[in-house]
Amino acid sequence: MTKCVNIVKLSVGTDDVAGLAAWQDTRHAQSADGYPRHITRMWPKREAEILNGGSIYWVIKGVIQCRQPIIRLDEVIGEDGIRRCAIVSKPGLIRVAATPRRAFQGWRYLPADDAPEDLTAGQQDEEALPPELSRALADIGVR
Template sequence: MAVHMIKLCVGADTIEDLVDWRRRHSAPGEPWILRTRMTPKRAAEMIDGGSVYRVFKGLILCRQRILDIRTVGEGVSARCEVVLDEDIVRVEPTPRRPFQGWRYLVPKDAPPDLAESGADEMPPELARELREIGAW
């Protein structure tokens, strides 16, 4: 069974901000790499169909499929590189409280893709308000 990762997207308020940052900081054809300090112990499960779910300003808004996880360096200087698919899949906006680093996300707790839910045209702010009042 696949396991996902959830991570705060700091410095970007929207998915478009994230894509713009990527465009400015990466060369064409360069793989999309998310760097973290700790390598997941469940990396094999994450590579087997897992995704990174991103939290923007308190809402999970998108995910990217995990292609590979590797540790670079040794000892105290060791770091983790999570290689991501270029395609960004929008998900149902789902509230999430702040946390540090990253966390595992089991599939049953992962929000569905917007295309599956039929709500792909709803603005994120409206979705947040509807969830807060319990209407969605």
């Protein structure tokens, strides 16, 4: 039986979850069928595990703040002829318990057991805390 694994990725240049959502609403950030996508240079070796219920967890301002279920991985050939991977996800961001994460290059695998929990349905509708406050609370273990 194939396990599930997630991907964790920095959302570079994003100040908050709303900013990531706004970026994903642009045509540049969407696949031909309108789903949000993120193009990366490396193709995941653990593709089957990712496509078995994995999500992309977004790090914003040093904190994992939200996730999106991954639908598929699309091949994209750039103008330079190099093969890349488009991580295509379901529209909409699911907020998760704020979890500090150090900066890193590219993306990393995130085992399902280590993934932050989703906020409750009631918390999803609350206004998000400022990233600095979220990080400070996460640093002291308050989620």
